[in-house]
Amino acid sequence: MSLNNLATSRRAFLGLGAAGLAAASLGAPSAAAPIATKARIVIIGAGAAGTALVNRLVQRLEGAQITIVDARAEHLYQPGLSLVAAGLKPASYTVSQTTDWLPAGITLIAEHAAAIDPVAKSVATTGGQNLPYDFLIVAPGLVLDHDAIPGFSLDMVGQNGIGALYAGPAYAAKTWEAAQSFTEQGGIGLFTRPATEMKCAGAPLKHTFLIEDIASRGGAKGKYEIHYAAPQAALFSVPIVAEKVRMLFGERGISTHMQHKLLSIDPGQKRATFEKTEVDATTKAETKSTVEMPYDYLHVIPPQRAPEVIRQSGLSWADKWTDQGWVEVDQKTLRHLRYPDIFALGDVAGVPKGKTAASVKWMVPVVEDHLIAAIQGREGSATYDGYTSCPLITRVGRAMLVEFDYNNNLVPSFPGMIAPLEELWISWLMKEVALKATYNAMLRGKA
Amino acid sequence: MKELTFETLIAVFEEIFGRGLFWIMVLAALVVTGAYLYVLIRDRSMSMRKFLWAQVSMPFGAIAAVVFVQAMTNSHFRDIGGPIDVIVLLGVAAMGAIGAAILVYTAQSLFRSKAA
Numbered sequence: 001m002s003l004n005n006l007a008t009s010r011r012a013f014l015g016l017g018a019a020g021l022a023a024a025s026l027g028a029p030s031a032a033a034p035i036a037t038k039a040r041i042v043i044i045g046a047g048a049a050g051t052a053l054v055n056r057l058v059q060r061l062e063g064a065q066i067t068i069v070d071a072r073a074e075h076l077y078q079p080g081l082s083l084v085a086a087g088l089k090p091a092s093y094t095v096s097q098t099t100d101w102l103p104a105g106i107t108l109i110a111e112h113a114a115a116i117d118p119v120a121k122s123v124a125t126t127g128g129q130n131l132p133y134d135f136l137i138v139a140p141g142l143v144l145d146h147d148a149i150p151g152f153s154l155d156m157v158g159q160n161g162i163g164a165l166y167a168g169p170a171y172a173a174k175t176w177e178a179a180q181s182f183t184e185q186g187g188i189g190l191f192t193r194p195a196t197e198m199k200c201a202g203a204p205l206k207h208t209f210l211i212e213d214i215a216s217r218g219g220a221k222g223k224y225e226i227h228y229a230a231p232q233a234a235l236f237s238v239p240i241v242a243e244k245v246r247m248l249f250g251e252r253g254i255s256t257h258m259q260h261k262l263l264s265i266d267p268g269q270k271r272a273t274f275e276k277t278e279v280d281a282t283t284k285a286e287t288k289s290t291v292e293m294p295y296d297y298l299h300v301i302p303p304q305r306a307p308e309v310i311r312q313s314g315l316s317w318a319d320k321w322t323d324q325g326w327v328e329v330d331q332k333t334l335r336h337l338r339y340p341d342i343f344a345l346g347d348v349a350g351v352p353k354g355k356t357a358a359s360v361k362w363m364v365p366v367v368e369d370h371l372i373a374a375i376q377g378r379e380g381s382a383t384y385d386g387y388t389s390c391p392l393i394t395r396v397g398r399a400m401l402v403e404f405d406y407n408n409n410l411v412p413s414f415p416g417m418i419a420p421l422e423e424l425w426i427s428w429l430m431k432e433v434a435l436k437a438t439y440n441a442m443l444r445g446k447a
Numbered sequence: 448m449k450e451l452t453f454e455t456l457i458a459v460f461e462e463i464f465g466r467g468l469f470w471i472m473v474l475a476a477l478v479v480t481g482a483y484l485y486v487l488i489r490d491r492s493m494s495m496r497k498f499l500w501a502q503v504s505m506p507f508g509a510i511a512a513v514v515f516v517q518a519m520t521n522s523h524f525r526d527i528g529g530p531i532d533v534i535v536l537l538g539v540a541a542m543g544a545i546g547a548a549i550l551v552y553t554a555q556s557l558f559r560s561k562a563a
Contacts, residue, residue, distance in 0.1 A: 088521055395526070396521055397520075397521060397522040397523055397525070397526030398526050398528055417531055418531055419529060419531075422528055422529050423528045424528040424529050424531060424532055425522060425526040425527055425528055425532040425535065425536075426531050426532055426535050428520070428522065428526065429520055429522070429535070432520050432521065433459070433519075433520055434459045437458040437459035437460075437461065438458075438459065440458060441454065441458050446454060
């Protein structure tokens with residue numbers, strides 16, 4: 001054969017190596033000089049938002065006194081809870097230590113914030129410390145109001161067909177115990193959603209899709225029915241996504257009960273009571289009635305609100321979400337509308353969308369920009385457009401990479417490559433393998 | 448995703464396979480590639496006879512890579528939902544095929560250097 005002696009040489013390899021090095025050096029980022037300041041910055045909350053911001057601030061500022069206030073020793077990777085509650089990951093997948101992620105040169109106060117005085121510009125902690133600030137970042141997350149559902153308590157999770165995956169890693173794992181027996185034995189699966197704003201509004205749908213998928217291939221095959229009950233009028237806040245989910249629910253035989261708000265449960269009888277709202281098409285008059293629904297597996301997501309310390313401090317909206325207390329901020333800059341030294345990040349921010357880790361990734365650089373501009377005595381220019389992303393899992397192995405903004409526009413990261421409303425394997429791969437790594441990089445201030 | 452840096456990419460792969468397994472695989476890939484370059488430079492030519500065996504191994508490498516990725520990610524062939532998924536799958540298979548070919552070629556060169 002004439003190809004028998006394909007020549008290879010050292011010179012050719014050296015050439016290749018040099019080309020590779022040249023290509024690698026193209027991507028190297030340039031670092032701006034740090035800004036010298038004596039500003040006192042207090043951050044309430046070392047969750048996704050607080051941690052990502054503090055790691056970026058220490059790279060940008062020199063000499064700032066940065067204090068982060070959070071009593072919780074464990075950092076939770078909350079996007080993983082859906083996977084834990086479907087038996088795809090162990091509870092430990094979502095847990096790390098708060099201190100693992102915090103940079104050197106800042107102060108961590110392992111206490112809760114007890115009071116905020118936005119006029120005197122200080123934060124009091126539960127341990128009695130008083131922290132005066134020049135700038136305050138409020139990022140404490142939200143609280144799950146489990147007591148708002150009579151008949152339900154967290155110690156029930158995992159038994160008698162009750163699940164509540166939002167409550168944390170251990171409860172997500174217990175949720176899978178209850179859901180697993182449903183996927184093996186069948187019966188009626190009842191999936192709910194609260195009437196309040198909530199973090200990751202896709203998660204109630206993901207849990208429904210995942211448990212249906214696992215049941216359809218497990219012992220329950222042909223012996224189960226799934227009901228999805230939600231207080232809203234649509235399945236998702238973004239109309240185009242709501243329609244797609246409606247079609248998928250139709251294909252999968254999942255019954256929907258819109259404008260059904262979970263009021264209480266009777267775990268002994270395995271019945272849930274809902275408040276059903278009907279709107280007259282012509283007069284728009286609302287009539288409310290109560291409806292009881294039986295279940296063999298019930299997924300409870302409680303109402304969600306801003307932490308008490310936020311609601312007591314006068315930072316909340318006075319005319320919006322009055323039962324929930326989200327912080328009154330400009331939706332583009334996340335700066336407080338009455339106290340310009342205060343910003344809100346993450347779940348607690350009173351903006352129409354954005355209670356996800358992906359939103360936090362987009363919010364943090366905006367607050368960083370305005371904060372640093374304020375320190376330098378100028379105006380920042382970055383804006384947050386409401387970007388929220390949700391790898392909406394529809395089966396084990398498939399998801400839709402839904403990304404949208406305040407205007408309910410789809411804003412795909414990979415247009416023409418990854419279709420937002422298609423159930424794709426690649427979107428699943430992103431959720432299952434790439435998301436946590438990206439999240440971790442975000443925590444370190446590097447994504 | 449907002450920025451995709453090399454560092455993010457490494458972190459992503461560490462997450463996919465676990466830190467230990469990932470770096471063992473990187474090390475294995477580097478060793479095999481190094482050995483491949485070594486035999487090419489040493490022999491000053493590519494042996495088509497060895498390359499034939501390398502080609503025979505390619506389908507097996509492709510299948511092994513696909514099965515490995517699916518096992519690591521709770522996935523199956525039924526999850527292929529669109530063109531991009533087919534491209535990803537073919538990409539995984541191609542990498543497995545090329546990896547297997549390089550491995551087999553190098554192994555033959557190192558252990559039966561007189562044969563061809």
